[in-house]
Amino acid sequence: MKTSSFPLQRFGRYLIGSIAILMFACSSSHTNQTSLNNVPFAFAVDKATSLKKGIVMLSGEVGTTSSLFLEADLSNDESYANKFYKENILVRIDGNAKGFEWLSQILDNKKTPIVLYFDKHLKLGGITEGPQTNTAILAAIDSVNAGHQFIRLTDNLLPGNNNVATQLSYVQQLLNIQKTWEARGVIDKWEQDTNYESSLLQSISKHSYFYNNYLMAKMFAARRDTVNMVRYANTALSFIDAHSVDLFAALRMEMKLLARPERNIDNAPYLAVGSTSVDLGTVKSGSYTKTSIIFNNTGAEALNISTITTGCSCTIAGFSKAPIPPGKTAKVDITYHATTPGTFSRAVIVYSNAINAKLEIMIKGVAI
Known part of the structure; x- marks a missing residue:
């Protein structure tokens, strides 16, 4: 079931709240309010267990505003935050952040946001897709704590199987496998x-x-x-x-x-880059800013960049498909069009035949 989109005026609340939220590593500034950002599932389970709370897990995506509405509301609405955190911790996993793609991979789905609800026994009780109202989120939490199960997704998690309990059990099983893998x-x-x-x-x-x-x-x-x-x-x-x-x-x-x-894995091409984050600093709104990213093939075989995708039409990447010999470098030219004022963060994703076949570079800055 699809939910309606949020009105544009909520972007103001998002911009204020998300600046602080994105800096979270383990906990919020309020006592008894725990918000974890990009942590292993095993760590999240241990934290929830120690606090005797459930988990609300958000499968988000870096740079996607709709994925941040939940955190923005929790940051700005004290009454809502108190109700939310009373029996839960928040765990956000960015599906396109390097090393934390596992939740999207378990769900076999890149759509965001997807919210998973676990009760105090850390049993998965519900999954929803798309932005949710505060009232709907609190109702979902109450429903799971009461022992009810639900799935509100556009597509089934198990092809051809509409049984809610079976689908939830399947996801729970893969999450347990993930936890075991991390703990070993x-x-x-x-x-x-x-x-x-x-x-x-x-x-x-x-x-x-x-x-x-x-x-x-x-x-x-x-x-x-x-x-x-x-x-x-x-x-x-x-x-x-x-x-x-x-x-x-x-x-x-x-x-x-x-x-x-x-x-021999040691001979395979490897796409090395000085930094996976490029800060353009302060740019003028409406302007075009150019920068270059230098890649180095540190492997012993030729490296081929097949394609480069960007987060939006405002970011353009130019590159050569000529093979990069071992030990040699190649340049990718990036042009960013600051279409609107404010903080920006855009992903540039490089696909190649390297061991690290998908490499993500974040282009960020502030347009004034």
Whole structure:
């Protein structure tokens, strides 16, 4: 079910609230109000458990204003914040932030915002899509705490399965797998972990797609089981629809290496950049600002940039498709058109045949 969009006047509240919200690492300035930004799922679970609270998890996207309305309202409406934080912590995961794509990958969905509601026992009880009113969010929290289950999404999480309990169980299972993966750390421990393998097999039996096959291949790689590693890596790579190719771009290159174990990973091309953030500083509203990004191929094989996408038509990237030899550099020219005054942050995403096949650069600044 789709929800209606927010009125434009709420952007003022968003701009005020989001400046402080984006700086959060672990907690808000108010006592007993915990807001976590881009943390591992295992950390979020431990924090909620220690506070004996539920979790409201927001699958957001850097630079997407609609994903920040929830935080902006919590920052500006004390009464709403008190009700929200009384029994919950807020966890925001930016799906296009490097290293934190896991929630979008588990949901097999890049749409934002998507909100997941967990009760005090950290059981997933509901999922909604699109901006929600404050009243709707509090009602959803009450519903989950009362033991009710719901899914309000445009598309089913499990193709062909409309059962709410089954879909929620499937997502919960993948989240538990994610938590286990994060908590392990030491590769050698995977050798005896049959529960992890069993959970993944159940997930694949319900809905086989890139990510759960990817995790299975990674597990067998840790166990040094080459036969099964190659099998699941090839299964993961068999999903070649546009959605899978885009959402899992960086992971696909990793799977290509596992599918060809004879290839030396140390020789593969690697796209190195001095910084993944470019600050244009203060620019004049309506002006065009040019900058360049220098890439270096630190691998031992030629690197090819296939395409570069930008967050909007206001950002243009120019580059050459000529191969970048090992040890050599290439330049990407960026032109930003400051169409409106205010703070801006735009993503420039570089796709290549490198190990880090999807590299994101953020262009930011202030237009006056």
